[in-house]
Amino acid sequence: MRLALLALLTRSPAHGYELKQDLEKLLGAAYPQPNVGQIYVTLGRLEKSGLIEGEDVEQSGRPNKRTYKLTDAGREAVLAWFEDTAEEPRVRDEFFMKLALAPQSGLADPIALINKQRRQYLNTMRDLSKLAAAEDRDNKISQLLIEGAMLHLQADLDWLERCQEELE
Amino acid sequence: MSDDATAAPAVPTARPATPIVRAEGLTKTHHGEGAPVPAVRGVDLSVQPGEFVAVTGPSGAGKSTLLHLIGGLQRPDGGKLWIDGERVDAYREARWAVLRRRSIGVVFQFFNLVSNLTVADNVELPALLAGVSPKAARDSRAELLAELGLEGRERAMPGELSGGEQQRVALARALVNHPALLLADEPAGSLDSKGTREVLRLLTRFHQRGQTIMMVTHDARMASAADRVISFFDGRIADDAQLGGGRRPGPSGGVSGVLELKE
Known part of the structure; x- marks a missing residue:
């Protein structure tokens, strides 16, 4: 800030x-x-x-x-x-570590982890859609902020899909 | 959504209503030039009246094939299928054609409008084929086109319309006979972001009025408009999730977490 x-x-x-x-x-x-x-x-x-x-x-x-x-x-x-240019956004480190370590731990199933994470992202995506609809249409900055969050989430969901394809 | 929801399939609250779609062990293998490719591998599924279900997954996962089986556009190799309580998996094309006209509207990625018919005729045709009087067909058409913001475009040819407009005409055509089930196969797959938002807004509106919708999409933003998302991988349902409903995002998660700007 x-x-x-x-x-x-x-x-x-x-x-x-x-x-x-x-x-x-x-x-x-x-x-x-x-x-x-x-x-x-x-x-x-x-x-x-x-x-x-x-x-x-x-x-x-x-x-x-x-x-x-x-x-x-x-x-x-x-x-x-x-x-200065801004730093790149980063991969969700914590989820990635869970995914990487789940098979060795024997305590969690990677596919179940992916499914759970996907549900959370989809719900957040849904909340963002509602927020975008409720927000003033003429406030471009605000609409772009929400759209940015949605596109990031979309990328995370695409990546989950790749994880699932490879690990299933 | 509760944290342990992963294990439980997202069955809507128990109701005695007949499912609009019920599938048991539905199977389809494509026989192309190479080895046979299993596209749908034993799918069990039930869709209740009024649900808006999105099917997502990577390309080649078989999600479009699943939708085509449910709409009778392809025939299953095995398994059972009921539409609105009626067993249909052994139907031949003629009976499917009647069923689709009466009970199933379909919207495709590339609109599939009849290019040498006007917008009005494209929408009225399925009503006339279903035996509705020309006057009633005209009335339904006028009502739907007005609803979809296409008033004044009745005499246009599909080729004169934008992609978004063509998809709205396709939506009017799919809905003109008040089908119990609307199937949408990547309905925004060939639209720009404005057209996508428009189609999504309309699907949401029809859903709010009680239309049962099954939509295949690879777009998570589209999928999140549905109230149930099926993740399809390798011909199987990998996850079946009900969206919304009593979720308590933690302090670092949820919608405010993803919107916070960090320095």
Whole structure:
């Protein structure tokens, strides 16, 4: 979340709750939102490392709110973030280890493991389809997030199919 | 779904209703140029009225053959088959043709519309063949085409339509006689993602109204629209899973787990 918050602050200074709302609006209801507490903690750390600067703004009848702006070092960090390519997603390591070790252990049948895992993926796929249908159609970012999750899951299901073909 | 569901076949809650499809030891071997290839190897299966069942599996697993056996498009080498309580495995083509007209609608990957008939005639033809009056056939056709968003396309020829539109016409044709069972063989297999979503939305809608559907697909996203998924491997049912229903995803699993963006 660190860099997402920094990137949001490139537009203009903002306080923690605004940033939470911006994230929600951008990513849609589908995205599991960080709670506002997590956001304040992260902002505190970013300030300590000199990437943002906080300033207290007085509010009548309420506690002060702290508004943050990006420092030059923060802007550099965002630039470097955009510069880097992201890491590739990884194979489901834990399931793969179970599958690899099941025959030796004698405690689980690989095909039963595959079937169980497939059921979970299919159910999640179903939930994602429902979520996509419920989510605002015009929020492209949110729809793409869900579609991305579905395509990853599809790949995992294809891979399970390959495992089953080879191991049966 | 409970964790121990793996062992138990996904039998829908016990009901006295006659299954729409019941198969026992269904077998089919293809005799091509090389050695005989067993495509369906002793399948037991029961589909209850109102179920939406997807059959998935790798290509060559025999899932399309299974669907073709159930629709009488191919004949089994062995085993028994009932459609809506009627034993049909020994039927010859003429009786199958009557049964399909009355009780089974079929949608194929490549639509299989009659290319020199208009959209309207393609949809009305099976109704007329079933002995419905021309007026009633026209009415059913008009209703279905409107429902499928094809109003105004009645006079078009299939070749003038997009793939997605052609598949919707094929769906109207399959449903015009109100079949007890709709069979769909890779119904989105030759469509783009927009056409795929459209077909899926329509199948889901007809299912919600009570249409029994059996669909073969290699696409997990399609399959997850069904409420029961049969995984077919090497001519056999490897798993038969009921989707939905009381699943409690753990904190790191389920839908929020797959959507969380990690840095």
